[in-house]
Amino acid sequence: MGFFPSKGTRRLGLLSVFFALGSFVWGYNIGIIATLYVNSGWSKALHKPNAAQKGLITAIYYLGTWISYVFLSHPLSDRLGRRYAALIGTIVSCIGGAVQTGAGGKTGYAMMIIGRIISGLGNAVISTAVPLYQSEIAPARRRGGVVVLNHIGMVSGLAVAFWVGYAVSHWAGKTGFDEGWRLSVAIQFIPALFFVIGLPFVPDTPRWLLEKNRTEEAQKALIFLRGAEDSPEAIEPELQEIKANVEFHNSITEASWYVLFTDGDLRARLWRGALLQFMAQMCGATAIKYYLPTVFLALGLSKDLSLMASGIESTLKICCTIVEMLIIDKLGRKKTLLLGCVVMSVAMIINGALPLAYPNNKNHASDYACIVFIFFFSFGYSVGFGPNAWVYGTEIFPTYIRAKGINICASAGAIGSIVVGQFFPVGIQNIGSKTYFIFFAINVASMIIMIIWYPETKGKTLEEMDGLFGKLIGGEGDMEHGGEGRGGNKAQDDGDEVERQAVEAGKR
Numbered sequence: 001m002g003f004f005p006s007k008g009t010r011r012l013g014l015l016s017v018f019f020a021l022g023s024f025v026w027g028y029n030i031g032i033i034a035t036l037y038v039n040s041g042w043s044k045a046l047h048k049p050n051a052a053q054k055g056l057i058t059a060i061y062y063l064g065t066w067i068s069y070v071f072l073s074h075p076l077s078d079r080l081g082r083r084y085a086a087l088i089g090t091i092v093s094c095i096g097g098a099v100q101t102g103a104g105g106k107t108g109y110a111m112m113i114i115g116r117i118i119s120g121l122g123n124a125v126i127s128t129a130v131p132l133y134q135s136e137i138a139p140a141r142r143r144g145g146v147v148v149l150n151h152i153g154m155v156s157g158l159a160v161a162f163w164v165g166y167a168v169s170h171w172a173g174k175t176g177f178d179e180g181w182r183l184s185v186a187i188q189f190i191p192a193l194f195f196v197i198g199l200p201f202v203p204d205t206p207r208w209l210l211e212k213n214r215t216e217e218a219q220k221a222l223i224f225l226r227g228a229e230d231s232p233e234a235i236e237p238e239l240q241e242i243k244a245n246v247e248f249h250n251s252i253t254e255a256s257w258y259v260l261f262t263d264g265d266l267r268a269r270l271w272r273g274a275l276l277q278f279m280a281q282m283c284g285a286t287a288i289k290y291y292l293p294t295v296f297l298a299l300g301l302s303k304d305l306s307l308m309a310s311g312i313e314s315t316l317k318i319c320c321t322i323v324e325m326l327i328i329d330k331l332g333r334k335k336t337l338l339l340g341c342v343v344m345s346v347a348m349i350i351n352g353a354l355p356l357a358y359p360n361n362k363n364h365a366s367d368y369a370c371i372v373f374i375f376f377f378s379f380g381y382s383v384g385f386g387p388n389a390w391v392y393g394t395e396i397f398p399t400y401i402r403a404k405g406i407n408i409c410a411s412a413g414a415i416g417s418i419v420v421g422q423f424f425p426v427g428i429q430n431i432g433s434k435t436y437f438i439f440f441a442i443n444v445a446s447m448i449i450m451i452i453w454y455p456e457t458k459g460k461t462l463e464e465m466d467g468l469f470g471k472l473i474g475g476e477g478d479m480e481h482g483g484e485g486r487g488g489n490k491a492q493d494d495g496d497e498v499e500r501q502a503v504e505a506g507k508r
Helices: 008-037 040-045 051-080 084-099 105-137 140-168 174-188 188-202 206-211 216-226 230-252 264-282 285-298 305-330 332-359 364-383 385-395 397-451 463-471 488-492 498-507
Strands: none
Touching: 008 051, 008 084, 008 105, 008 140, 008 174, 008 188, 008 216, 008 285, 040 140, 040 174, 040 264, 051 140, 051 285, 051 397, 084 105, 084 174, 084 188, 105 140, 105 206, 105 397, 140 174, 140 285, 140 385, 188 285, 206 230, 206 285, 206 397, 206 488, 216 230, 230 385, 230 397, 264 285, 264 364, 264 385, 264 397, 264 463, 285 305, 285 364, 285 397, 305 332, 305 364, 305 385, 332 385, 385 397, 463 498
């Protein structure tokens, strides 16, 4: 039986995969819009929007996410818990999807804009509640890989959206022309329904329960998560350390958002998390996610091949992100971030230079090389910014301020997405492939910033981040040398000892 995962490991895996279903809804909502931009039926229903109008449809979604990150998402996560926040976010996202599905007639464009804002409000809640939940139930040694499942869910949603867009493009006749794109948008309701039905049956995170002084429920949740029903005493060291950390932070300050700006230690975490999210969107990822079929069309592919290539690219992203899940807790956050930036920089400079050297699709080899390097860009993003921006952000903040911290960080990403979503189609229309040189410069700048100012957080417990970032517990940790700070006992350090004890007790 030693070859099989322990009970706690199985439960951790199943819960993390289930929550990735919420990220799937988020990713599908993003991906399906990219297919609509090359759909003739959608274009007719919205009276043939131009490049600037398409840019607004993209960017306005992130206005919704920004509003939600700042004003809605963190109060929901703090007051209702991570799972019910995710439930409300999913319902709101589906309302936005319903408005988009019904867009048409004289008010079609306005309906699409309103629907995108509403979806942004809901998806922002999902995009923070899911990784928060995953990070708080995972032992330190596995936390990176567990939170990467959030990104796997998102890119899986992207991939399925592109394949659905490809499928409905083959729906012939007037019905397919008028209703195919509506069906493709509405399909998001299926995974959303399963997610909403399942959420009330999963436990809240022990950290959030302790934050709400629900100690008995926290103990039961941790016993369940670690599979320690046969030896409940095995989880006590981990439970007590989490409890002590929560009590320590509650004793020094109230969980008000402004402490993130007034407290030097928290401010050091906040600007790093926020800048990471901002760089993750400004690197070119938003452009590729939303305009990939359009980019492939510009490189000489037919509409059919553009949608197919987009589906293949998004499917490969899943595989790349699985690779990241396997290596992130071995190589660390910083190395994989830097690796991703190097790959993306190379991809962007080639996509900027080749169309200038061989304009107007005169050299097919040049066009195909650009397509190949777009795939390389996706690999770089999938092992770098894509998952790491969320992993890093969810693990650096203490429990009492974590939801607020990650939401403010995510709001910085929303600002980056608004900028890129609006300027990319206009940039391509006016300066062509030179637009990619901007992304190249941003990726190079990002590498320099991360080398100088970002400490490695691999293997640290959520409680040990205090030592890494300094003064709250006396500045014992050295940021540049990855100081351990306040130690933490072995049970909390990786959670595996708890599972081992539980398994041994079961055998006895």
